[in-house]
Amino acid sequence: xxxxxxxxxxxxxxxxxxxxxxxxxxxxxxxxxxxxxxxxxxxxxxxxxxxxxxxxxxxxxxxxxxxxxxxxxxxxxxxxxxxxxxxxxxxxxxxxxxxxxxxxxxxxxxxxxxxxxxxxxxxxxxxxxxxxxxxxxxxxxxxxxxxxxxxxxxxxxxxxxxxxxxxxxxxxxxxxxxxxxxxxxxxxxxxxxxxxxxxxxxxxxxxxxxxxxxxxxxxxxxxxxxxxxxxxxxxxxxxxxxxxxxxxxxxxxxxxxxxxxxxxxxxxxxxxxxxxxxxxxxxxxxxxxxxxxxxxxxxxxxxxxxxxxxxxxxxxxxxxxxxxxxxxxxxxxxxxxxxxxx
Amino acid sequence: xxxxxxxxxxxxxxxxxxxxxxxxxxxxxxxxxxxxxxxxxxxxxxxxxxxxxxxxxxxxxxxxxxxxxxxxxxxxxxxxxxxxxxxxxxxxxxxxxxxxxxxxxxxxxxxxxxxxxxxxxxxxxxxxxxxxxxxxxxxxxxxxxxxxxxxxxxxxxxxxxxxxxxxxxxxxxxxxxxxxxxxxxxxxxxxxxxxxxxxxxxxxxxxxxxxxxxxxxxxxxxxxxxxxxxxxxxxxxxxxxxxxxxxxxxxxxxxxxxxxxxxxxxxxxxxxxxxxxxxxxxxxxxxxx
Numbered sequence: 131x132x133x134x135x136x137x138x139x140x141x142x143x144x145x146x147x148x149x150x151x152x153x154x155x156x157x158x159x160x161x162x163x164x165x166x167x168x169x170x171x172x173x174x175x176x177x178x179x180x181x182x183x184x185x186x187x188x189x190x191x192x193x194x195x196x197x198x199x200x201x202x203x204x205x206x207x208x209x210x211x212x213x214x215x216x217x218x219x220x221x222x223x224x225x226x227x228x229x230x231x232x233x234x235x236x237x238x239x240x241x242x243x244x245x246x247x248x249x250x251x252x253x254x255x256x257x258x259x260x261x262x263x264x265x266x267x268x269x270x271x272x273x274x275x276x277x278x279x280x281x282x283x284x285x286x287x288x289x290x291x292x293x294x295x296x297x298x299x300x301x302x303x304x305x306x307x308x309x310x311x312x313x314x315x316x317x318x319x320x321x322x323x324x325x326x327x328x329x330x331x332x333x334x335x336x337x338x339x340x341x342x343x344x345x346x347x348x349x350x351x352x353x354x355x356x357x358x359x360x361x362x363x364x365x366x367x368x369x370x371x372x373x374x375x376x377x378x379x380x381x382x383x384x385x386x387x388x389x390x391x392x393x394x395x396x397x398x399x400x401x402x403x404x405x406x407x408x409x410x411x412x413x414x415x416x417x418x419x420x421x422x423x424x425x426x427x428x429x430x431x432x433x434x435x436x437x438x439x440x441x442x443x444x445x446x447x448x449x450x451x452x453x454x455x456x457x458x459x460x461x462x463x464x465x466x467x468x469x470x471x472x
Numbered sequence: 473x474x475x476x477x478x479x480x481x482x483x484x485x486x487x488x489x490x491x492x493x494x495x496x497x498x499x500x501x502x503x504x505x506x507x508x509x510x511x512x513x514x515x516x517x518x519x520x521x522x523x524x525x526x527x528x529x530x531x532x533x534x535x536x537x538x539x540x541x542x543x544x545x546x547x548x549x550x551x552x553x554x555x556x557x558x559x560x561x562x563x564x565x566x567x568x569x570x571x572x573x574x575x576x577x578x579x580x581x582x583x584x585x586x587x588x589x590x591x592x593x594x595x596x597x598x599x600x601x602x603x604x605x606x607x608x609x610x611x612x613x614x615x616x617x618x619x620x621x622x623x624x625x626x627x628x629x630x631x632x633x634x635x636x637x638x639x640x641x642x643x644x645x646x647x648x649x650x651x652x653x654x655x656x657x658x659x660x661x662x663x664x665x666x667x668x669x670x671x672x673x674x675x676x677x678x679x680x681x682x683x684x685x686x687x688x689x690x691x692x693x694x695x696x697x698x699x700x701x702x703x704x705x706x707x708x709x710x711x712x713x714x715x716x717x718x719x720x721x722x723x724x725x726x727x728x729x730x731x732x733x734x735x736x737x738x739x740x741x742x743x744x745x746x747x748x749x750x751x752x753x754x755x756x757x758x759x760x761x
Binding site (some may be wrong): 150193210211214233235238239241242243245246247249250251252254255262264276278279283285287288289290291292293294297332335336337338339340341343344345346355372379380403411412416423431432435446449450451452453454455456459460463464466467468471 | 607615628645646728746750
């Protein structure tokens with residue numbers, strides 16, 4: 131357990147795969163930069179792996195002041211125990227006040243293990259992070275400049291802000307895609323610090339027999355226009371309309387969990403609490419009721435058009451344009467209008 | 473070898489059925505107004521444990537931490553085929569976050585004994601997916617998260633397939649191990665009628681006492697094989713500084729219920745004219761085009 135440290139840096143665990151940094155690390159660096167500036171401290175990125183030197187500069191360009199690099203061929207593949215040892219060793223040595231991880235499969239495997247070892251708090255799947263104060267009502271005790279860890283809970287029905295003020299560091303995992311990707315700045319200066327952590331066979335209890343990595347076939351996060359269909363689209367054949375409208379707009383199709391479960395489209399296209407979080411310029415929601423779990427993944431869209439024949443559908447509560455009508459008539463008309471005008 | 477499996481299960485509010493009444497005015501959740509269910513992915517973990525037992529031999533013990541009312545999910549676990557069930561209940565567990573919960577469950581697992589600990593990937597109320605990995609750290613055993621298949625089990629090792637979201641991984645490690653199981657792993661069985669008839673009257677000592685039963689009634693139930701195990705923090709020799717509120721570094725600063733509304737919104741006629749006008753407006757403001 132490390133002492134409360136209010137001068138410590140804001141750290142980001144920079145997840146990488148075969149020497150390529152994952153987008154989530156850059157997204158985190160963007161927010162870490164803002165948090166650190168508010169606190170008047172530096173941003174540190176921790177990267178571990180085999181041959182990672184070439185990407186350290188990239189982390190600086192995205193906002194890190196210091197990159198703590200642990201290069202070791204035993205770290206080539208992510209493993210819970212070895213990476214936990216790396217993180218815990220560096221946290222104990224440098225005492226950051228905040229450590230952020232992506233809520234990716236790796237981050238969600240690693241962060242709780244580190245938190246348990248450090249006896250620190252950890253908030254999962256945050257959608258926003260801020261710096262703020264907290265007063266304990268009973269005692270009047272005040273804590274200033276804490277990390278406010280904001281996340282949906284109860285299936286997205288509530289938004290909770292979590293803090294921890296009596297154990298350090300303050301740690302959170304953050305959902306992919308909820309924080310805008312910063313622009314890299316090639317002129318930014320920073321420091322790369324080589325760190326070594328001794329590892330033995332004991333730290334690598336898992337044998338990786340085989341692994342297949344499949345790049346997502348669609349990058350919803352990067353799409354400016356998304357056309358999403360729900361179970362109300364009715365069939366896989368009907369879902370063709372969603373593709374057609376997306377194509378006409380130069381956007382990508384997407385779906386609710388229900389539509390993906392029905393096999394209308396692949397799981398990669400799923401938007402929502404259990405899918406991808408998106409923030410496009412335009413989100414067209416077709417034949418979907420707007421369950422809170424779906425809204426959690428798309429409500430940040432700049433403009434939302436909802437097409438549904440049920441005037442009480444919850445999606446209308448968040449839509450900027452409400453089209454209450456039969457999607458089999460409305461969508462072809464939209465395709466026609468777009469093709470004529472664009 | 474007979475493998476001793478502990479399956480961690482949780483009774484959760486059915487968050488998919490939240491209605492207006494389920495939220496208090498201050499934005500907190502009125503748990504009493506929500507139906508309580510067996511956390512869905514814990515059913516997958518239990519199913520996997522039962523399959524391991526059937527294929528390789530051993531036993532399955534379902535463990536939950538919660539109020540005495542959480543015994544309901546333990547009975548359901550017994551209907552499905554769990555050999556034993558244990559309720560970890562103690563007022564001093566209240567307000568435990570994932571760190572404290574994992575500590576208490578670790579103490580319970582050490583008391584019960586295990587070769588494998590299984591749990592659902594995450595619970596639908598908190599969605600944190602933290603208690604499993606935090607327990608594995610405290611038990612000082614490896615964890616394999618996102619398990620969707622067990623290929624092979626022997627006294628030397630377990631071979632699993634993990635779902636990594638953007639692919640998968642086949643991994644092996646020595647026992648003991650903790651697995652977190654996803655909903656892709658299997659189709660959980662439903663309770664067997666014979667077992668339901670047998671275990672529907674199974675009770676924890678807390679339930680028997682609440683109904684006015686005596687120590688004698690408790691031992692009578694034990695003789696019939698219908699007593700559900702119960703442990704408190706003293707039984708598992710938990711250090712209180714790591715339990716409940718004291719043991720929980722994360723605190724709630726604020727809770728708000730979600731009411732999402734568009735700032736400005738427009739009704740569009742589902743006619744050719746209405747749609748053309750809307751498309752035109754979106755081109756004008758450079759949203760499309």
